[in-house]
Amino acid sequence: MLRVDGLSVKYGAVPALHGVSLEVNEGELVTLIGANGAGKSTMLKAISGLVKYEGEIIFNGESFDNCGPRNVLTMGIAHCPEGRRVFPQLTVTENLLMGAYLRHDRNEVRRDIDAFFERFPRLGERRLQAAGTLSGGEQQMLAITRTMMSRPKLVLFDEPSLGLAPNLVEQTFRFILDIRAKGTTVLMVEQNAFAALELCDRSYLLASGKLVQHGTSSQMLSNPHIREAYLGG
């Protein structure tokens, strides 16, 4: 479904990724793991068009060629960036509408929003409240759903568990598994290597902007080098 070939990204003169290749097949949940600054987030940003790259990204047979985030989104790839994940001053409903910015089927958008509120009634109660006033976990659910509002074929999650309490991390992962179960392919960056490997089908390990290892979840979990460096022995 997605093929990345020899991808390199530079921030000014500083190289962040050099010659990384990876592949994501339809229906898979693939994770990118690695230490801080390994280039995981940069990889997602390159795929979603937020940074310029060299190399090739091919999605369903079409090459992206640095076509920018809007076109990437139109082709069916949505990106849930790390850090501040919602628009704090917009209301909960408005945040969801932003996720559906490129859609024009109003009634369907309405229905998707209602379905979300049914699933998370607490957020339904707060639909007119500024998103910035929600708790961290609620903001995360909102951010994930906003990303899904564009009805992507492939969704990129960047550190979805970052800064969340353990029980919320679990809720978030369950939500992501659910999304995959409903037929959306997932490529996820996750710093918590153990959790990431437990969840995924396959995984890629990045270090200093290079691909050092990849394999299925069980291959990675049993690899002695990975066990030592990333899973705490």
Next chain:
Amino acid sequence: MTERGIASILVVLLAVLPLAVNNQYVLFTLTSAGILIIAAMSLNLLLGYAGQLSLGHVAFFGIGAYVSALCSLGFEFYYGAESPLVVPSQPVWLALIWGIVVAGIFGWIIGKLAFRVRGAYFVILTIGFAQVSRMVALNWVSLTNGPMALNNIPPLSGWLPGYGVVPLSGRVENYYLVLAFGILAYWIISRIVHSRVGRALIALRENESLARSVGIKVTRYLVLATVVSAAMAGGAGAIYAHYVRVIDPDVFLFIYTVTMVIMVMTGGKGTLLGPVIGGLIFGIIPELLRHMVRPELQLILYGVAMILIVFFLPQGIVPALAKLGDRVRRKSKIGKTGVLKDSLTT
């Protein structure tokens, strides 16, 4: 109370005011303040909603004023060819529209240039633009009359039943005219802010990379906001030109931009009512002070008032009042039911 409710009450109060106070000086003060408030509202669209500070906003105001004045007077444009381009005098309303359009075009150019880099560069570029505009107005004497000013600008005209088309030169007529334009400007901005475009602008202000990742075209929306903002400031300038009926290059002075920024910041940037409330306060206070204290002291008091507001109400007056209103509502809810319910969910 909702923003719309307060705005309606304010409009009614301002509409009946001339019936109660038939004082020419009061009306003059309010009319001048009203024109600046329209300019401040336009600045708020950029500063408050798009998050871009235009420190040369007065340039659009001045361009609107000059273009509208020149079109209504008629002018000769020497552009290097043997014979100048002669534009005969146009009807005032058409001239006003030209003022709006030309200011909008300059807004488009500035937006296109500046938003490639944004932030501090936008601020610098707009300041520079305002200074250049002032220099052009000062030195292009064959067109603008330079420091000798453009005189005898015709007033706007109106159609009154029974009278036909009459020039609106009286204080009361102009007061209502500016009030009507103010309402129009408020309506346009509120329509924009509550639309898809407005949400996109706010999203950009809050988190640009997230906004881009949901598919918003950054430059397009920022340029659009600049064009609308510039055109509206141009409209305010055009009304000003036909109201005071004489303009000189001093309309481009930096102090007017500063005044607009103060109105927006103290009233509450990013709120619809902010520039109106801030504008009424800072448009009227200096006039009130004029009778009470000596001029040296006036500016000092003005400055102190500003510092106090910025210090105690950093978000501005309107958001502070809204918060206060929320708290009162919450309290009364507790009183009635004994339980604190989320007053914001309804």
